[in-house]
Amino acid sequence: METLLSKLPDKHVLFSASFVVRVVLVAYGDHQDRTMEVKYTDIDYHVFTDAARFITQGESPYNRSTYRYTPLLAWILTPNIYLCMAFGKILFVFCDVLSGVLIYTILCLRGLHGKTATCVCSLWLLNPLPMGVSSRGNAESIMAALVLGMLLCMEAKRLVWAAVLYGLSVHMKIYPITYALPIALALRASQEGSADAKSIRTWKKFITFIGSFLNRELILFGIVSGGVFSIFTLAFYYMYGWTFLHETYFYHLTRRDIRHNFSPYFYMLYLTADSRGSQWLGLAAFLPQLILLLVASWSFHQDLVFACFLNTAIFVSFNKVCTSQYFLWYLCLLPLIIPNLTLSVKQGLTLLLLWFAGQALWLAPAYFLEFEGYNTFVLIWLAGLLFLMVNCFVLIQIITHYRPKPPPQRQKAE
Amino acid sequence: MYFELFFVLICLSKCYCLDREDDQEQCALLIKWLHSSSVSLEVSKKGFHREVTTTVDVRPEALSSGASVLLLHRWPRGVFVDPYQLASLSDHSNWEILLDSAIDLELPAHKTSGFSTYMFPTTPLPNILKFKIPVHGRYHESSFAGETFTSVHFEPPELLLRTKKCTDLHRFESYPVVNAPCTVSNSSTCSWFKKSQQQEGSSIISMMLPVGDGSATKLVCSGTLLVTVICSLALSKYMLKHRII
Numbered sequence: 001m002e003t004l005l006s007k008l009p010d011k012h013v014l015f016s017a018s019f020v021v022r023v024v025l026v027a028y029g030d031h032q033d034r035t036m037e038v039k040y041t042d043i044d045y046h047v048f049t050d051a052a053r054f055i056t057q058g059e060s061p062y063n064r065s066t067y068r069y070t071p072l073l074a075w076i077l078t079p080n081i082y083l084c085m086a087f088g089k090i091l092f093v094f095c096d097v098l099s100g101v102l103i104y105t106i107l108c109l110r111g112l113h114g115k116t117a118t119c120v121c122s123l124w125l126l127n128p129l130p131m132g133v134s135s136r137g138n139a140e141s142i143m144a145a146l147v148l149g150m151l152l153c154m155e156a157k158r159l160v161w162a163a164v165l166y167g168l169s170v171h172m173k174i175y176p177i178t179y180a181l182p183i184a185l186a187l188r189a190s191q192e193g194s195a196d197a198k199s200i201r202t203w204k205k206f207i208t209f210i211g212s213f214l215n216r217e218l219i220l221f222g223i224v225s226g227g228v229f230s231i232f233t234l235a236f237y238y239m240y241g242w243t244f245l246h247e248t249y250f251y252h253l254t255r256r257d258i259r260h261n262f263s264p265y266f267y268m269l270y271l272t273a274d275s276r277g278s279q280w281l282g283l284a285a286f287l288p289q290l291i292l293l294l295v296a297s298w299s300f301h302q303d304l305v306f307a308c309f310l311n312t313a314i315f316v317s318f319n320k321v322c323t324s325q326y327f328l329w330y331l332c333l334l335p336l337i338i339p340n341l342t343l344s345v346k347q348g349l350t351l352l353l354l355w356f357a358g359q360a361l362w363l364a365p366a367y368f369l370e371f372e373g374y375n376t377f378v379l380i381w382l383a384g385l386l387f388l389m390v391n392c393f394v395l396i397q398i399i400t401h402y403r404p405k406p407p408p409q410r411q412k413a414e
Numbered sequence: 415m416y417f418e419l420f421f422v423l424i425c426l427s428k429c430y431c432l433d434r435e436d437d438q439e440q441c442a443l444l445i446k447w448l449h450s451s452s453v454s455l456e457v458s459k460k461g462f463h464r465e466v467t468t469t470v471d472v473r474p475e476a477l478s479s480g481a482s483v484l485l486l487h488r489w490p491r492g493v494f495v496d497p498y499q500l501a502s503l504s505d506h507s508n509w510e511i512l513l514d515s516a517i518d519l520e521l522p523a524h525k526t527s528g529f530s531t532y533m534f535p536t537t538p539l540p541n542i543l544k545f546k547i548p549v550h551g552r553y554h555e556s557s558f559a560g561e562t563f564t565s566v567h568f569e570p571p572e573l574l575l576r577t578k579k580c581t582d583l584h585r586f587e588s589y590p591v592v593n594a595p596c597t598v599s600n601s602s603t604c605s606w607f608k609k610s611q612q613q614e615g616s617s618i619i620s621m622m623l624p625v626g627d628g629s630a631t632k633l634v635c636s637g638t639l640l641v642t643v644i645c646s647l648a649l650s651k652y653m654l655k656h657r658i659i
Contacts, residue, residue: 046498064498066519258522259553268638271556271631273522284639288646295650299657306658314649318642373461375562375624381634385641392645396652404658 011118015101018125022093025135026086045137048088052077062243070172070248071236073139089137096134096141100125102148103335106305109155112339123335133328140325143173144332150176151305151336154183163221167228174252175329178293178311185301187218260366260380262322262359264388267381269320282320289318303404306340309333310395317391324359342401351394358383358390441580441607445589447476448575448609453485455570457621462551464493464621468533468571470543476575484574484594484606485533485545492523492566492623493549495531500547509545510534510598523552523566533571534598556626563622570619574606 029040051061051074061067061074079087100121107117124130134141146169153162166183169176236244258270265285272278292314300307312330316322341348362383365376456467468485477483489495496519500511512532535543554564574594589607596604 046502050498065516257520259520264638264642267626268635270553271626271628271634274524274555275631281635285642288642292646292649292653295653299653302658310653318646369461369624371461371463373622373624377624377626378630381638385638388641388645392649395649399649399652399656402656 011104011114011121014118014122014125015097018100018122018131019093019097022096022131022135023090025131026089026093029089029135029137030086040136042133042136042138044139045088048073048077048137048139049080049085052080052088056081060240060243062240062247068247068251069139070232071240071244072172072232073142088139089135092134092137092139092141095145096130097125099130099141099144099148099332102145102152103332106148106152106155106336107339109152110305110336110339116339120335120338123338124332127331129331130328133325138325140328143169143176144328146172147176147179147308147329148332150179151308151333154186154304159187159217159221160224163224164228166221167225168232170225171229171232174249175312175315178315179308181294181297182301182304182307182311183221184213184218185297186304186307187221188212188215257321260369260377262324262326262362262384262387263320264318264384265320266384267377270377285318285320289315292318305333305336306402306404309337310399313391313395317388317395337398337402340403341398342403343397347397347401351397354390355394358387362387438582440577441582443479444476444481444575444577444580444607447473447481448573448589448607451476451573451575451609453570453573453609455568455619457549457568457619462623464549464551466547466549466568468545468547470545470573472543472573472575479577480579481575481577482596483535483543484576486572486574486592486594487531487533488569488571489528489531489549490566490568491526491528491552492554492564493551494519494526494529495547495549503548504536507546508535508537508543509547510536511547512595512598512600519550521552522554524555526552532595532598551621551623554623554625556628556631558628560627560629562624562627564625565620565622568619568621573609575609576604576606 032038032040047064047067048069050064051067051069051071054061054063055071055074056078061071067074076091077088103124104117104121107120108114112120130141130144146165150162150165150169153159153165166176166179233245236248258266258273260266260270263269268281269278269285272281293311296310296314297307300310309330312333316326316329319326338348343351362380365374365379365383368374369376369380451470451472453471454469456469458465458467468487470483470485472481472483494517495511495513497513497517504510510533512534514530514532517529518526533545533547535545551566557564572592574592591605592608593603594606596602
C-alpha cells in the first residue's frame, strides 16, 4: 500500500490527466461516430441536443419526444447548437472531473491524509465507467457534481450553499429527494441535547422529537432549498406549462416501464400491467423501498455521507425501474465511504466481482431476449432477483464493516 | 375580324387536344411501368431490433423520364420506427421518410395503433432499388394461452408512381389512384397511381416476438414479493444492529 501511494502522482497531475483522458475519449467518440456503424455517443445526447435545438428555435424542449428532464438542461446545452456539438460532452466531462475534485476535498475534510485521499479519489477519476458515461454524453455527471457539492457544503457547514445545491439537484432529478430525511435528522441532531432523560413519558418524548425539527438550521435549509426548487419549477411551469411538470416529475413518479430492466419487479409489473390489482402490487413494491429508506435514514443520519450512499443504493436496488446509469448515482458516493471500511482488499475485490457477476448474469439473458429473440423472460426475472440479493449482500457487508471514524471530533469541531 | 377570332379559337382547341393526348399518353405509360414493376419486403436480424429491406423493381425508362416513386408502408402496431433514428440515418441513405402520425416509442403493442410511412427515394438509381430501415418490436401483452411467442405480420408496401406530365389520373378508372404527399416536405398532396395488390404467390412476411407467460403470474408475483421482503428484512436487521448513535 505504501509503495502504491508513493508511486501515485500529485493530485494536480491526477486531475489534469483524468480531464485530458476524457477529452481524448470525446475526440475518439467523434471519430467512431463518423466512421463506424456502432455509435459511441449515447442516444440521450441526441435527445438533449434536439431539445436544445427546439429551445434555440423558441419552442418547447418537450417537442422532442422522450425528453424527460428539466428544461434547464436543454438551456445549458444550447451552445451545442450555437458553438459546437461537443460542448455538452466537454461540460459533462468537466463535471465528472469536478466530482473527483469534490470527492478529494470531502475526504480531506473527513480527516483523510492528502495522499490517501488522492488514492481513493483516483477510484473515481481513473474508473472507466464514469469516464465512458460522461464522454459518451450522458448527463449523470452533473448530478454527481451537484450531490457531492451539496455534501461538501454540509461537511463544511456552509448550510445556505448546501441548501441551494440540494434544491437544484432535486430540480434536476428527483432521486436526491431521498436525502431529505437524513439531512433533516442530521440538522436536528446537530442541535439536539444529548441528555434526554429516560424518565420522560413517551408522548412527551414524541413532542420533544417533533419540536427538535423546529430549529433555525433546519428551517433555513428547508426555506432555501425549497425556494430554489420552487423558483425553477415555477419559472419553467410558466414557460412550458403542464408538459414540463408531467415529463420532468410525474412521469418518473408514475413510471411503469414494462420493458426489461434491472429491477426485481420488472417481470411482475409486465405480467400484471393491465390487471386490476396492479395498483396494489405497485404499492406492495413501493413499501419495502420506503421502509428501508426510513430505517437507513434513521440509523445513519449521524454520518450524512454514509446515509446518502445507503439511501441511494437502496432506492436504486428496490426501484420499479432500474437501468445501469442509475448505478452511477451511488457509485459517485462510494469513494467517500471506502476509507471507513474495514474490509480487506481481497474482500473488497470479491464484493466488486460479485456485483459485476450479478450484472453479467442479468445481461446475458437480456441480450438473448433483445437481440436474438429468445424468450428469456423467466431467466431475466430470476437474474433480477439474484442481482437484488447480491446488492443486499454487498450492502450488508458494507454496513457491518463500516467504522464511522471520528464522531467525537466532528462534535468538537462545531 | 371574325375569321381571325375563329382561327385563334381553332388553334387553342388544337393545342388543348394535343395536350390532352400527350397527357393521356404519359398516363398510359405510367400504368404500363407500374404494371411491369414489382415490390417485395424482407425482414432481417433477430429479436426486437430488425432491419426491413424493401426491394423495388421499376422499368429504367420510368426513372429516366422523370417519374416519381413513392412507397407507402402500412405498419402493424406490433412494431415502430424511431423518427429520430430515421432522421439521422437518412443523411447517409437513399431514402427520406415521412410519417403519418406521431409515434410513441414506449407503449406496448396493444395500447397503440398501426401507422404509415411514405418513403421517397432520394437518388436516381438503377432499376432495382433497395431501401433498408430499422424497425423495432414493441412489447406485447403477456399470453395466457401458454404461447411464448407472438407473430407480427408485415404487408408489402404499396408502390405509387406519378409524373408531372400525367395530370388527369382519374380518367383511368380501371387503375387505383391514391392521394399522398407530393414530396417529403409534405407541403402539398398529389394523385398517384397505385400498383394493384401483390400477387397471391407472395408469402406473408412475419416476425416472432417473445411474450411473457401470463399463466405464471401468481408464481412470479409471490416469488418477487417473497425475495424483496426477505431482502428488506435482512437489510433492516443489519442497519438497525449497526446503527450509528
